[in-house]
Amino acid sequence: MWDFLIVNPFTNILLFIYALVGNFGVSIILFTILIRIVTHPLMAKQIKSGAAMQELMASEEWKKIQEKYKNDKEKLAQEQMRIYQERGINPFGSCLPTLIQFPILIGFYQSIVRAISATPMQMIELVRGIYPWLENITAKASLSALIPINSQFLWMDLGQPERVIIPGLAFGIPVLAIIVGLTTYIQTKLTMTPSANPNDQTAIMNQQMSIMMPLMLFYFSLNFASGLAVYFIASNIIGILQYAALGKVNWSNLFGAPKAPAAAPVKKSGK
Amino acid sequence: MKFNRMFLFALFILLTLALSACGAPPATNWPGLSTDGNLIYLSANSHVYLVQAQNGTETTVNLSGKVTPLRFPLEFDGRMSFYAPVALAPQGVFIVGSASSTGHALYAAQASNASIVWAFEGTKPWLAGPLLLGETVFAPAGDGYLYAFDLNGGKRWEKKLSEHALWTSPVTDGEHLYLATLDHMLYCLDPQSGDILWSKDLENGIIGAPALSEGVLYLGTLSGNLYAIQAADGNVKWVKTLEGSIWGTPGLRDETLYVGTVFGRSGKFYALEAATGDVKWFRDEEGSIVAGPLVLDEQVIYVTEMGRVQSLDLNGAPQWQDNFEKNKIYTPPLLVNDMIVVAPMGSQFLMVAYDRNGAKKWTFTPAQ
Numbered sequence: 001m002w003d004f005l006i007v008n009p010f011t012n013i014l015l016f017i018y019a020l021v022g023n024f025g026v027s028i029i030l031f032t033i034l035i036r037i038v039t040h041p042l043m044a045k046q047i048k049s050g051a052a053m054q055e056l057m058a059s060e061e062w063k064k065i066q067e068k069y070k071n072d073k074e075k076l077a078q079e080q081m082r083i084y085q086e087r088g089i090n091p092f093g094s095c096l097p098t099l100i101q102f103p104i105l106i107g108f109y110q111s112i113v114r115a116i117s118a119t120p121m122q123m124i125e126l127v128r129g130i131y132p133w134l135e136n137i138t139a140k141a142s143l144s145a146l147i148p149i150n151s152q153f154l155w156m157d158l159g160q161p162e163r164v165i166i167p168g169l170a171f172g173i174p175v176l177a178i179i180v181g182l183t184t185y186i187q188t189k190l191t192m193t194p195s196a197n198p199n200d201q202t203a204i205m206n207q208q209m210s211i212m213m214p215l216m217l218f219y220f221s222l223n224f225a226s227g228l229a230v231y232f233i234a235s236n237i238i239g240i241l242q243y244a245a246l247g248k249v250n251w252s253n254l255f256g257a258p259k260a261p262a263a264a265p266v267k268k269s270g271k
Numbered sequence: 272m273k274f275n276r277m278f279l280f281a282l283f284i285l286l287t288l289a290l291s292a293c294g295a296p297p298a299t300n301w302p303g304l305s306t307d308g309n310l311i312y313l314s315a316n317s318h319v320y321l322v323q324a325q326n327g328t329e330t331t332v333n334l335s336g337k338v339t340p341l342r343f344p345l346e347f348d349g350r351m352s353f354y355a356p357v358a359l360a361p362q363g364v365f366i367v368g369s370a371s372s373t374g375h376a377l378y379a380a381q382a383s384n385a386s387i388v389w390a391f392e393g394t395k396p397w398l399a400g401p402l403l404l405g406e407t408v409f410a411p412a413g414d415g416y417l418y419a420f421d422l423n424g425g426k427r428w429e430k431k432l433s434e435h436a437l438w439t440s441p442v443t444d445g446e447h448l449y450l451a452t453l454d455h456m457l458y459c460l461d462p463q464s465g466d467i468l469w470s471k472d473l474e475n476g477i478i479g480a481p482a483l484s485e486g487v488l489y490l491g492t493l494s495g496n497l498y499a500i501q502a503a504d505g506n507v508k509w510v511k512t513l514e515g516s517i518w519g520t521p522g523l524r525d526e527t528l529y530v531g532t533v534f535g536r537s538g539k540f541y542a543l544e545a546a547t548g549d550v551k552w553f554r555d556e557e558g559s560i561v562a563g564p565l566v567l568d569e570q571v572i573y574v575t576e577m578g579r580v581q582s583l584d585l586n587g588a589p590q591w592q593d594n595f596e597k598n599k600i601y602t603p604p605l606l607v608n609d610m611i612v613v614a615p616m617g618s619q620f621l622m623v624a625y626d627r628n629g630a631k632k633w634t635f636t637p638a639q
Contacts, residue, residue: 119300119354119370119398120438120478120518121601124561124576127493127516128535147476147493148435148453160395161372223372 006107008129011114016134018115018149019141025153025230028112032234035108040242047248052089105235112227116151118159123147151227158227174222176229181218183236188213190250191243300370301561301601302614302621303356303400310382311607312365313614313635314353315621318342319367320637321382324607327624327633332384340638343367343378343385350374356400356440358408360422364388366408368397377401377410379424389424400440402448404462409448411437417450419465430465432458439480442488444502451477451490459505469505473498479519479563482528489528489545491517497530499548511548514539519563519603522571527551527585529571531560540564540573542587552587562603565611567627572611574600580613582629591629 013034018027036043056062061083069076084091117123127143135142151158156176163172188210221229243249303314306324313320321330321341330341343365344351350373357365360379368377375393380386395413402409407427408420415433420426433452441450441460447468448460453476459468475492481500482489487508488500493516499508515532522529528543538560542551558577565572570590572582578595595615602614610624610632622635 118372118396118436121300123478124518124533124559128533144455144475144494150434152434157395 002107003129006103007110007114010107010111011126011129012131012134014111014115015130015146015149016137016141019134019138019146022140022150023153024115024149024151024158024227025156028158028227028230029234031108032231033238035104036235036238036242039104043242044246047243047246049090051248052087053091056083056087056089109228109231112231113225115149116159116225116227117149118225153227153230156226158230159225161221161223162226162229176226176233177218177221180221180229180232180236181214183233183240184214184217185210187236187240190240191248192250300354300398301616303354303367304602304605304612304614304622305356305359305365305400306605306607306612307359308608311605311612311622312357312359312367313622314355314357314367315614316352316354317347318344318351318637319353319357319365319380320621320635321385322622322635324610327622327635329635329638334384341382341385342637343380345385348374350376355398358401358403360403360408364422366401366403366410368393368401368410368412370396370398370413372396375413377412377418377420379408379422391418391420391424391426395436398436398438402441402443404443404445404448407462409441409462411439411441411450413437417441417448417460417465419462428465430460430467432456438478442480442483444483444486447502449481449483449488449502451479451481453477455492457481457488457490457500457505459502471500471505471507479517479521482521482523482563484523484545487545489521489523491519491521491530491532493517495532497521497528497543497548499545509548511543511550513541515559518561522564522566524566524568524571524585529564529566529573531556531562531564531573531575533559533561533576535559536576538575540581540583542571542585554583554587556581561601565604565606567606570627572604574602574604574613576601578615578618580604580611580623580625580629593623593625593629593631 014027014031017030018024021027065079069079114126117126130143139145156162162176164175165172217232221232305312309324311322311324313322323330331338332341339345350371351369352371353367354370355367357367359365363382364379365382366379369375375395377391377393377397379388381388393412397412399411406422410418412418413436415435415437416429416431419428433454435453438453439451441448448462451457455473455475457471457473461468473492475494477490477492479491486502488502491497495513495516497511497513497517501508513532515534517530517532523545526545528545531538531540538556538558539553540556540560541553544551556575558575558579560573560575562574570582570584574580576599578598578600580593582590584590595618598615598618600613600615605612610626612622612624614622620634620636624632626632
């Protein structure tokens, strides 16, 4: 079902773009842009909800109830719910869009791996899954025209992990993986919501995420097909641009100490 | 604080597992089988296993007083993985290329102790088996070149044949080499010089190596076209379109061709007149047929993606079958002396041997 609903359609869209532009690296970038555009409303909602939650947590009213009911969890939960309702905040508002985006990103990752097909066995599912009617739209999308996919993009083979060989060096330099690590770090830093208290749980978690995510994606890019690294880089850059377009980029996070948001006055939800 | 760290660690592990399990790693393919009659060489992931054909046990070697299973490499090496059937050279040497994404060498190794005799550093994974003709090894590589080496590893020539990796092994009639490529081409080459004598565009991807008999090459394409092509000049004798795509090398006996197809999730198994391409009979299968069949005097054996080993008589009547539920079989069955050896994937056994009546003779699981 996952394959039928997500991976196969994604693979066919990716192949269709490839048929039109004739370059698999460019196809990955264009499809990444397409995915980001489609999921933009969800992302915008997530950013908005996240900002509202941050604002709430920095408010005096929130701090007061935390202190007042610190020994009565049930009452604290009731009071928190009351404030959420008063301010019109959905406490899961920033989680749900992420949860919806996550399968899309995983599906996209799988479709790239499938389309690249570095071995005959991987190609079985690719050949099996190509929609026969695609060739009615353009002959360039027929099985004959699509297979084999030219996986060469700039200096890399998108089906293999990337290394730049420098004469005299016994090992290759993983340039793309380094760029993935850097762009992920920059994106995480730029899009991190500053916390009122650097010692609170969210701030600590954000700090850890800003280290963990770049390392994780660096590791993937080091070991997996470089087509994925192209996707990670494109995704990171577009992500930064999306945040910038929404006015949510915190340049101070990158170059200086994070600026804590001012405590906001309580806003009534209009009831 | 502790919770956060644990949460992040768990998230990291989950994401790693999710991403690495969701898509197969770049160099994962079906196992390769070869034999010299005494030993079966099974190229399966991290090792080439050297298994005694008689009883299916791994050969052992005594190294500095320690008895170790004889496999190549003796110890796990992350830069090596093997899927191609090995080529057997004189003096107990076998030749196989690594399909790892991090190590791209073609190795000649000594079967008696798994030591490396020579190695050639390539730039991409090796997925097709090499061919030995006289004193020359012809090795199709992941960089699209066909390389020719002497038996000491000296390079005689190289020829760029494809922009894509070469996935099929060359075949020979003793005078010429024939090699098919994923980018639709069939080549005839001079083994001495590597010069292309003729080439033919078959307009679709070719994964299975051609079968060669009496001056005619038989091969199929991913579009389901089965071709008979004159080996002398590359002219098409006949072409027949079958249902599904053709992935394996056709089998041939007594003027009849046998070939299976991948038809969606299912498969079809065909018997055709070798002279004309007319279908004599066909049989529907639940699972796709990726591997080429094994044709014997009195029966034809094929394997399916649903883990079935199926024997038919030469008129298509079922003889015997075995099923590996939840396992897949993509490797062509191999005749070893009087046994039929298959290599299922995902099974507790890496190999199973049957007699000609389908009775299991032995199973092989590598020693830990």
